[in-house]
Amino acid sequence: MTVEGAIYFSRFSPLYSKAISNAIKELIENHHLYQNYEFVYPSKTDLVDALAYTMAGATSGYDQFNDPVEEMRRSAPNYYWRICDRGNPLRNTPNSTSHFFFEFEPASIKVFCSNCDRQEPFNIIHGEDFTQKFERDYRDTSGSIVQNFALAYECQSCRGFPEMFLIRRNADKLSVCGRSPIERLPVLKIIPKEVRKFYSDAHLAFNSGQVLAANFLLRTSVEQFLRVRTKLPESKDVSQLLDDYAASLDEDFKGRFPSLKNIYEVLSLDIHNAEGSEDVFLDADSSIREHFDARRVYKLE
Numbered sequence: 001m002t003v004e005g006a007i008y009f010s011r012f013s014p015l016y017s018k019a020i021s022n023a024i025k026e027l028i029e030n031h032h033l034y035q036n037y038e039f040v041y042p043s044k045t046d047l048v049d050a051l052a053y054t055m056a057g058a059t060s061g062y063d064q065f066n067d068p069v070e071e072m073r074r075s076a077p078n079y080y081w082r083i084c085d086r087g088n089p090l091r092n093t094p095n096s097t098s099h100f101f102f103e104f105e106p107a108s109i110k111v112f113c114s115n116c117d118r119q120e121p122f123n124i125i126h127g128e129d130f131t132q133k134f135e136r137d138y139r140d141t142s143g144s145i146v147q148n149f150a151l152a153y154e155c156q157s158c159r160g161f162p163e164m165f166l167i168r169r170n171a172d173k174l175s176v177c178g179r180s181p182i183e184r185l186p187v188l189k190i191i192p193k194e195v196r197k198f199y200s201d202a203h204l205a206f207n208s209g210q211v212l213a214a215n216f217l218l219r220t221s222v223e224q225f226l227r228v229r230t231k232l233p234e235s236k237d238v239s240q241l242l243d244d245y246a247a248s249l250d251e252d253f254k255g256r257f258p259s260l261k262n263i264y265e266v267l268s269l270d271i272h273n274a275e276g277s278e279d280v281f282l283d284a285d286s287s288i289r290e291h292f293d294a295r296r297v298y299k300l301e
């Protein structure tokens with residue numbers, strides 16, 4: 001890199017660092033295991049502005065910045081990402097295989113803490129690029145960079161065992177490809193306790209992209225609830241269970257709230273066709289919650 005290039009890079013790199021940090025926060029907070037999230041590079045306008053605001057003598061119009069901006073945009077995907085670790089004396093030692101990198105500082109995140117039983121802010125306590133340890137230039141078959149970051153976050157409130165995330169970067173695609181402990185979801189009090197485990201597992205499956213399994217587990221929540229309420233745990237006749245349960249509800253309730261029979265049938269159709277439709281899951285889930293919430297309002301046991 002020329003001296004001039006290094007000066008330009010020093011103006012551009014804070015934009016990339018911020019974009020990477022924001023992307024990882026968004027990925028962890030709002031995306032589940034294996035869901036892809038596309039990294040958005042700083043725009044041309046942002047890069048031009050970064051030079052215009054900081055370069056002395058920027059008086060002859062924005063055209064003068066065109067070349068360095070285009071060069072940065074072209075080369076940015078080939079830059080490695082490195083975690084800024086202020087406590088690490090080796091942080092300024094370049095990787096032996098890549099001397100060009102964007103350094104970023106993982107931001108605090110807000111996720112569910114099972115100790116505190118609510119959403120809490122978590123601070124980064126350690127992060128590293130595991131792939132860098134192997135001192136090889138890992139690329140996929142199209143020549144794009146592949147990196148795996150391990151990040152550990154600590155709940156600001158309870159400072160319990162850290163939540164750890166494995167983040168994969170493949171070109172512009174980011175995903176959470178591992179998590180320890182597994183994602184825990186807040187328990188919905190309206191879901192009967194006998195079926196909370198199935199209901200919660202259904203959501204974990206959905207969040208991990210296994211929608212067919214999620215629909216099966218959601219249907220299992222309905223079926224197991226019927227067995228408990230109709231006191232026929234051994235029955236092999238699900239239609240009978242659905243009818244018996246419906247007969248136990250008064251007409252006003254049935255006229256106003258989603259029926260478990262409809263929910264069960266829609267989920268069954270999806271399962272038999274091996275579809276795994278996200279819309280089916282979301283509709284059924286919303287109807288199940290509405291049904292159970294109505295039971296709570298009607299004070300049904």
Ligand SMILES: [Zn+2]
Pocket residue numbers: 113114115116117120155156157158159160
């Ligand atoms: Zn906590």
